[in-house]
Amino acid sequence: MRIEEGSIEVEVPGEATDGKEGEVFYNPEMELNRDLTVATLRAYREREGGDGGEPTTYLDATAASGIRGVRAAADGWTATTCDVDPDAVELAAENFERNGLDGETVHDDANVLMHQQRFDVVDVDPFGTPIPFADAAVRSAQGLLCVTATDTAPLCGAHFESGVRKYGAVPRNTEYHAEMGLRVLVSALVRTAAKFDVAARPVFSHVTDHYARTYLDVEQGARAANALLDELGHVDHCQHCLYREHERGLLADPREACPNCGHHLQTAGPIWLGDPHDPEFVAAVREQVTDEFGTADRARDLLSTIEGELSTPTHYDQHRLYKRWNESAVGMDDFLAALREAGYEASRSHYGGTTFKTTADVADIEAALH
Numbered sequence: 158m159r160i161e162e163g164s165i166e167v168e169v170p171g172e173a174t175d176g177k178e179g180e181v182f183y184n185p186e187m188e189l190n191r192d193l194t195v196a197t198l199r200a201y202r203e204r205e206g207g208d209g210g211e212p213t214t215y216l217d218a219t220a221a222s223g224i225r226g227v228r229a230a231a232d233g234w235t236a237t238t239c240d241v242d243p244d245a246v247e248l249a250a251e252n253f254e255r256n257g258l259d260g261e262t263v264h265d266d267a268n269v270l271m272h273q274q275r276f277d278v279v280d281v282d283p284f285g286t287p288i289p290f291a292d293a294a295v296r297s298a299q300g301l302l303c304v305t306a307t308d309t310a311p312l313c314g315a316h317f318e319s320g321v322r323k324y325g326a327v328p329r330n331t332e333y334h335a336e337m338g339l340r341v342l343v344s345a346l347v348r349t350a351a352k353f354d355v356a357a358r359p360v361f362s363h364v365t366d367h368y369a370r371t372y373l374d375v376e377q378g379a380r381a382a383n384a385l386l387d388e389l390g391h392v393d394h395c396q397h398c399l400y401r402e403h404e405r406g407l408l409a410d411p412r413e414a415c416p417n418c419g420h421h422l423q424t425a426g427p428i429w430l431g432d433p434h435d436p437e438f439v440a441a442v443r444e445q446v447t448d449e450f451g452t453a454d455r456a457r458d459l460l461s462t463i464e465g466e467l468s469t470p471t472h473y474d475q476h477r478l479y480k481r482w483n484e485s486a487v488g489m490d491d492f493l494a495a496l497r498e499a500g501y502e503a504s505r506s507h508y509g510g511t512t513f514k515t516t517a518d519v520a521d522i523e524a525a526l527h
């Protein structure tokens with residue numbers, strides 16, 4: 158089956174409705190992810206090119222059909238795709254040729270290639286967890302590391318033991334489960350990079366549908382890596398009243414009981430407590446979204462929301478709060494305005510239409526709305 162995406166046409170396996178056939182995987186629902194990747198690559202190249210050292214090399218470490226690498230090549234990158242499946246390697250090579258593009262295809266374990274070569278941009282977008290590739294990826298990336306995780310259940314605590322094993326953290330299944338998963342993922346990547354005296358700071362991240370995606374600036378140096386470890390910490394969460402608080406530090410020091418209602422607190426961490434975005438970079442990515450993208454409108458809306466999103470490490474769900482209050486919810490604009498009028502910062506978050514962030518705690522929110 159041939160499809161058009163961005164400015165390219167590629168051959169992919171299967172029908173448009175299933176996305177997977179045989180051994181080579183292709184997911185049409187990830188078009189937004191790929192559109193945002195191209196826009197991010199453009200913004201990154203423009204940002205770095207000012208010093209005369211414009212990045213040029215891009216690795217799609219788990220390529221499958223090669224569509225991600227072909228799109229990067231069409232946008233001017235020297236692209237390499239890698240896969241352990243010979244059918245995938247052959248298909249990626251055909252897709253480069255079909256579009257008249259030069260691109261290297263490698264039949265190997267991605268970890269082997271990443272230990273052997275360095276690239277300006279390394280993109281790890283596997284089926285499931287990216288953790289088996291993390292050590293090699295942080296050492297191979299010279300400037301930007303792009304990582305997708307589709308195992309959201311372990312990340313957010315729904316599959317607790319799996320999350321602990323894979324990510325070296327305690328995840329908790331809360332109403333901000335999407336953000337929990339993202340911050341567990343970033344924490345694992347920051348800690349992995351620090352083992353090699355590498356600082357990996359997120360500059361743009363999002364959670365969409367069934368996956369979490371983050372882009373991290375990579376910098377060599379133990380001091381820089383240490384500074385990022387200082388932005389890890391823990392969240393204490395009350396499942397009864399939805400109170401939460403956070404504290405930096407690799408060692409948890411939770412309260413004995415919730416200060417709002419007296420019930421038991423659950424502790425999650427270490428998670429990333431810093432900002433998962435650089436707002437200026439996110440704005441630059443938004444400017445690079447062009448109309449040939451099939452998801453252009455959706456991408457711009459998502460980026461605009463993220464650009465204005467507060468950096469607090471958890472978010473609230475307005476409908477869940479009103480359910481606790483046994484009341485009907487008001488409009489989100491009025492709701493956020495009430496919080497701001499009460500003296501708190503408040504913003505929408507990109508995790509859903511009824512999710513928001515604020516500097517108010519759960520008791521403050523209730524007081525501001527009543």
